[in-house]
Each structure stands twice: as structure tokens, then as C-alpha cells.
Amino acid sequence: MTSRTSELLRRVQESEGAPTLIVRAEQRGGAARGELELVTSRGERLPPRRVVARTCTEVTAALALALVLAMEEGALKSAPKEPPPEPPLEPVADSAPALPIVRSPSPPSPSPPRRPDKAAGPPRRTVTSMGAHVVVVEVQGLALGASLFSELRPPFLEGRLALRIEGAVWQRSVSREAGQADLSWLVMRARLCFTQTLGLSLALCGVGEGGAFSSSATHALNPVSFTGPWVGAGAVMSAGFRPLPRLGIEIEAGILVPFTRDDVILRPNNVLYSTPAVVTWLAAGPILHFD
Template sequence: MRWQHTAATGPAAATLALMLTLAPDARAQPDARAQPDAEPLTLAYEAPAGCPDATAFFGQVTARTTRVRAPSRGESARAVHVRVTKNSGGFLGHLHFEAGGQKSSPRAVEGATCHEVVEALGLVAALAVDPSASTAPVAPASPSSPSSEPAPAEPIPTPEPASVPTPAKSAESAESVESVESVERGPVPAPAGAAPAPRAPQRGTSGATRLGVGVALEGSSLAGFVPAWRIHGELVLWDGALLSPSFRAAVGRSFLVTREAAIGSADIDWTVGAVEGCPVRFALTSSGRLELRPCAAFTVGAIHAEPFGVVARRARSRAWLAAEALARLAIRPVQILSIELDAGLSVPFTRETFFFEPGIDVYQAPSAAIFGRLGVGVRFR
């Protein structure tokens, strides 16, 4: 996606989240071509191992417009946040600006390779600052280096459009990198003049195995309208991916439902347990906070009926077996919390019938029943 930068080496260094703070080198000479209205920008950059690093991304921006520069020491600047994650179809990138606590609308880019996504995000950032920025292709962004210091950007040939800076300009942008800071829980200032040390990889928010619990209220057409409650435990594999199977075990009980007959009535209720599987997850928004899951479930339990208004009152219980197919729409206002809406069809394996002698039916299970649920779930990291 739901920060990675290869500042550490080896397979264990899967991802790093970096904040790149850019400032002019005190030894560098000012560029006579720099525009006086150039906007200072700081960069928060996250990408998987093997992707172009933060320096390469900033080079993509400065190669397209001269209206972006590194901030001076202590100068306030707008921040651009870039996050690239790997998904089943390739790579997905998100970008937004932040200034004074206000965030812009996020922009999303999807591509087959990380280089394509980073290059496209560089174009998005450049056009957001300078609508007249060059849209001509630039040199490919270089993959991140295993060294603890960002490598200088490769010189970029000058395309025909006048707005594209010369190789000297791109080299100066690369030389203006002053420090690289790890941001696992926020930016950590690096000592002045000291080379940044490699940081431990940051754990991502997608692709993880998670456990969860939840509660729900249910209504079904098993006997008119039957209200019920249920609680569940959940296991989710590879959370955030398309192939993200989830499994639930649930228990529930209905409220009493009264059924009338010509010579009496009966109170009926269900007590059930269920196992459920949802093989895939469809993200309905670029942020992944709205998702849809198709699911199937098997329910086992008991149906209980207690008669009233008759001479021979004898309660009865029967086994209850049913198969269910459902769709689950879930919204996550925060990463660990989900609000869920289920709709589905339940098919009993047997159609149990309760009746009064000499054969007056008081209840017969339907061949199929529709149901809906509204629930809240919590997932743990």
C-alpha cells in the first residue's frame, strides 16, 4: 500500500518508511536558472524493496519543472506524501499533499512495475505544483541502493520542452539531500552533519494474518420475521490482497417467535453455530476502506418449540442444518474497525414441522429464507 525503502540490506529488510528532508548544500552555488517563485517541498516516501528510492522520485519531479526546490533550513514547506505497495496485479501508488494540517484529495496510480508507478506519481506531483510541467518521458528512476546514504540521481538529458531542467539542475537536486530520516512512528531528526544509519524494517498494514471478533444483529424470514443475535471469531489471511481468505466461527440465538394455530400457539426459537469462509476480497475504493466479500457458510444447531393453549403441552426440539450463501459489504473507518452489512439466502437441509394433534400445523420450515445482518468487527494486528 495499507512505507518502505531499502535502507537496510538482505532479505530481512523487506520495507522501510522514509521521510526525506531536502535542503540546499551550504557549499553549492545557487542555480542562476532557479525561478524565484519555486515552491519548497518536503517528501514522505514509502516503497517496497527494489523500488526507486526517495531521491529518484524527487528527481522525477525536478526533471519536469523548475518550480519545485528543496527548502532552506528552518523554512516551512508543503509536504508531499507518497506510498507504493505491491498487490496481486502489480503495484499501487498513492500521493497526497499536506500543509498546515490540511490534506489534499489522494491520487492513486496502478501499474505492472514499481518503476512505472513511481514515474507516474512523479508526473502527478509535478503537475500539481506546476500545471505547465513537462509531460515528456524522463530517464527511468533508479532502484534504491542498499547503502545507508541516498545515491546521486543520474544526469537527465534535456528534452525539447523549455520547462525541463538541464542535467546540471538534476545533479544539484540530488546533491541537495541533507539527511534521511526513518519514520516508523513519526520523523526522527538525524544529527546535523552525520550520515543516517540504517533503520529496522517497518511492518506493513497489508499482507498480514489477522485475528478478529465481532457481534451482529440478524433478521430472517424463517418464520415471518425472526430477529437474532450472533458473535463470531475470525481469521484473515493476507489482509488487504485480492486473494485474502477469511474464516469465521459463530454462535447465535434467535429471539422467541410466536406462531398461532386454530387450537393453540407455540413459541419457537433457534440456537445455532456456524462456520463460514470468504475466499476473496474486492476493494471498492482506492484506499481499500470499502470492500466486498462473497461468502458461504454451514449452520448446525437446534430449533425449539413450546406449545401454549392446548391440554397436552410438550416442548419439542429438532436438529437444524442449513447452508448459506451471502455477500458482505464492509467499511473500515479505521484500520482495526469494520462496520459490516450482510445479505444472503439460507437453505435448510430438512423442513421440520411442528403440529397439534390431530394434525394441525403450527409451523413448517421454509424451503429457503432470506436474511440480513448488521454487525461490527474488530481486527487485531
């Protein structure tokens, strides 16, 4: 087998070193068996090649072919030489400019949680309320009365504006030497208020009212009765609080300038009553809120 591959073995020996060939062949019965084992110049043992044929000549030819194929595939080549180690880096001279230090930008700090906007709540709606007052009026003496009212707060301006419609009646008696008269006022009052809540609900209102003034002097020598118009305007300051969610208590003080002036005179010239220049009052009572 070496004669068949002598030229190829010579070239391998010149380039890679002499390999070791281990060849086994035997004839058993009607078949010949052969085995080729290669050991490279580096001492590496390659997997054996086994062949079965009819004669030893055929086995030898087959093993020679296997040897040729192994050498052509590079099985006998030596491992590539390792590259020489790289020389160590020389220290940089002090005069060399320093390389700039590149810092990666720090991640942005998380923004604090946004507080909910007060105006982002549910939309306001119109709020209504109603109530009653006991009234004490100063009209050249004290008159007692009562009033009923209804109030409406539209949603704009954060519900600080209020419109109130009120009906009131108050009475007093006048007694003089010439006789006695019963006086009464029946009025409708409208007010526009600006409210502010600071623990208490405070309101400053402008007031306009109109109605009727009546007098009846029946206990006199010369009885007389009179009914005339009553018109005036003024201002009110009120304060309220809620002991319960829907029930509140309100106290108010007001001042009114009458635009009409009436006198109650008994003949021949006895003045029982004259309309004052300014009318004041105090009132208090419960109020129901429907919000």
C-alpha cells in the same frame, strides 16, 4: 696561449667561425691572476674562466687548458640549423574518396528511476477480527436474534480469503387458533469468504451451519415440546467500511437451504409451523479489526 692552442683554434675556425678570445693576466704580490672570456662567432658571450697561480706562466697554461676544455665540450659550436618549413599540403582532388566520419558513440541515456515493487513491502501477516450482529430472519415469519463471530485472514492470496466462525440464536412466536408456540434456533455457522476492497470491503461467502431447532407449544389444548437437529448451507454477501482504524461497520444479506425439515403440529392435526425451503436473513453490527 694562442701558440698552445693554434691548431685547435684553426679547426674551430674552419667549422664554426673565428671566436674572440679576451685574456687578462696580472701579477700581484706573490700570486698571478688570469681570466679568459670567450665570444663565439655568433656573438654569444660565455661565462669567464678565472685562474689563480704563482706565476703568469702557470696562469697562461691553465687558461689554455680551460680554452681546450671549452672547445672540446662544444661551447663554441653554432646552434643547429632549423629544419626548413614543410611544404603546404596540396588540396585533395574531388575524385579522391572521402574519408569516413567516425563518430564516438553517445553515452547511454540514464535509465528512469525504478518504481518500488508493490510486492517488495513488508510480508503480510495473519489478520484477525471479531464482531456482533443483530439478525432478522425470515422463517415463515420474522425471527429476531443476535450473533457473535470471529474472523481470521491468512496472509496468502494477498489476504483476500477469510474464515469466519459464528454463533447465533434467533426466536419467534407462532399463534394459531389451536394454540401458541415459541420457536428458537441455536446454530454454529462457518463461512469461507473471498474479499475485495473497492472503497468498501466487499465479501462473497459460502456458508455451512448446524445446530438445534426447538419448539415449545405450552399455550395450547394439547401442549407439546420438540427439539431436533438443524443443518443447512447457503451464501452470504457482505459490505463493510471503517469509520475508525480499528472499528468497522458491517451489513450482510444471506440465504440458506435447510437440509432438515421439522413440523410443529398440535393434535389432532393443527400445523403451527413447517420448515421453509429457503431461509433468508439480514444482519448488521460493529466489527473490531486487529491488524
